[in-house]
Amino acid sequence: MRRLASYLLSRLPLEYRVLCRQFLMRVVDLEALSIEADIPQFLGQFAGVAIMLSFVHSVIAWAYFAPMSPTDRFAFACHFEQYLIATMMLAVGVFVVISWDAVFPDRRDMMVLSPLPVSSRTILFSKLAASGGILGLEILTLNALSGLVWPFVLGVPAGWVEGFLRTLAAWWLTLITASLFMFSSALAIQGFGALLLPRRLYMRFSALVQVAAFAAILSVYFLQGTLTSPAALADAQNQRLLASSPSFWFFALFNQVRGVLPPELAWVARRAWVALGLSLSGGLISLLLCYLRAMKKIAEEPDLLPAKSGSHWAPSLGGRLQSMVTLFSLRTLLRSRHHRVILAFYLSIVFALALSATRHAIAAGHPRAFSNELPYVTNLMMVLSVIGFRKVYSVPISLTANWVLRTTQLNPSVEFVAAARNTLLLFAVVPVWIVSAALGLSFRPLSMVAGHLVMLALIGVILVDLSLIRFHKVPFTCSLLPGSTNFQLVFWAGLAGYVLLALFEISCEMPALRNPHLYAWLLGTLTVMAAGLWAFNRHEAKSAVLYFEETPDEVLTTLHLLMPPPAAVASNRR
């Protein structure tokens, strides 16, 4: 088998093989991940998570569904099947976002490959093969176990051939078609955008659509309704959901291929086929046209267009240093795709939570009695917002450009740290608090809502100060690259800790909102906590030296062959 693969690969043109290998490592949007990230390691981690998820799904399928009678299994399986398909589509959606633009020619390809004797066709096929390879790997790993266990649990009672093999084929066909639908839909959007818009406008449009797609994929996954039984599927009230949700279309397709789809739901499966056809043809046509037309556009694009019409916005935001840190952070968040994509992940969940609460309020039609729903939703929003912003704070925009901050550091470190804190409060806490206040308008009595909002503000301040313990850095300038530290461990432990803290606060807050004495005690406790953390961070920052975690020169000059002397590392860290 290996020999056959080697033989087949060796029959391919050399340039195709070389390009395919190069593009394979570039499928992941370097700008969206990190220019210095270790892509094979990242893909390995990704595959590990997918296999783990597959294992969990298999255990659920085996332990929960296998003991059921065929009738019960058929009744209860709808929800799980639709969940598995939706999760697969979510995973492919995340892949689509982080590999955004990977199949299309870019300026770097033009500059590097144009002078070489390589045809556009070779570039196109190499890029498609690279993206397809990673997509295939994702489908395979995410369903490595569940892709066998689930068809086994579902199909074997109906016999090995008619039951298991048919279910197995139907399941994998569904997974592949659902993945292709997601992938080619993204290609079609990008491709037609590139063809219809001027190149510069497209670059902006593409970055915005990438983030919007991420938000949409996450929102749909978290917010779409679920149908838990065949009766619910047939219910006239749910036809709108079936008509609008792609995961239900492919769920119907699966059951159609298995031969168990009720005839009245055939139209849902038909939607899947039509959507697949449209997205595949749209993706392919736009891709081909892009390689024919857009490559010329890229080549003709001037290096620099005068931007006379631009404006320079430099408002004073409380001191020069504060203005500098706030504007630098804002511009980084607005202009760096890498930071936007990471942040979009967290803010999408915040957005989904807010949307979910709004949906309930709209459904109720009138103000509801204050319950723990508002504190749960808003506290979680606050946690995710602070965590999201704090995480992107640690992702450097350009390590090599940091020299300017080091040679112009005229203010004490404590002022830089204070500016970073204020910026985090401004970006992460204030918007969530405003949204929470707006959500609170649909609850009564308003006095309880106001009481909660005061607590929420304090929780926000505490979370910010907790996040910035020993953060003696300028946002977006220090390196905490994937794999370089125990960052992932600290991050997930921190997230879990914050969620627990927020939930604990709610358990104290709910009785306190009905008892003024208890409320005053809780308010005092939280205020003391907030003030204590602020004072601690400020005290630490006074004696701190701003830290730019760059690779020590010793390591660079010795190519990691020699360990730097401890004194040199210590002095560098100082």
Place this chain on the structure above:
Amino acid sequence: MLELRRVSKHYSGIAVVDDVSFSARPGEVTGYLGPNGSGKSTTIKMITGLIEITLGHILFEGKSISDDPIAYRRRMGYVPEEPYLYNHLSGVEYLTMVAQLRNMPARIATTRIDGLLRLLALYDDRHASIAGYSKGMRQKILIAAALMHDPQLVLLDEPFSGLDVGSALMLRSLIQALAQRGKVVLFSSHELDTVERICSRVVILHRGKLVADDTIVRLRSLMELPTLEGIFSQLAVEQDTDSMARQIADLIHA
């Protein structure tokens, strides 16, 4: 005056800069020369405070630069060898950021930034992202950022890199004008012709060690060589350059 006293920098026990002492005086342009890898940029980075000294002392106006680094940075302007900038900012945004970091009053900063951008022919592109700038434009941004606070010590590491002829001529005159106004200018370059024209004295480094520190006139007479190029070749170039060139031509032709 900028003074280096027996300065060394070791990486894993290997001396990259070895026991270097020299001084750069106000009103003079001091050329800092050496082949690739001789330790020029390392020395300049030590002077800026970007990397720490292993041994020795660096003094500016009689005080060690580590005594009061903030006061020292306030008086220093630095053009690095590589034009590393925050590419997501526009030219004017980058300069404003540097002005804010330097605590320059907003009005003065705006006036100087506008003036520098106009004089350096960057005004039309001031709102464009630095990512789209050519190497020369980036170099101009670095020069503007280094000079806008009127520093007393100007450190220039290959400042002519990427500049067009007109800008290079302007910069040459600017360096001389800065020295005439009493500033300490340390200028590192591989362009010997330019160094010969604008520097009053030169310091030559070879394999991390100082091999010459004198005025160009005196070096010429001491070594009985007519040009700085001849002096530099004798002190710091080991290879037979003509032979190497022939070998390369032969290799690619074979």
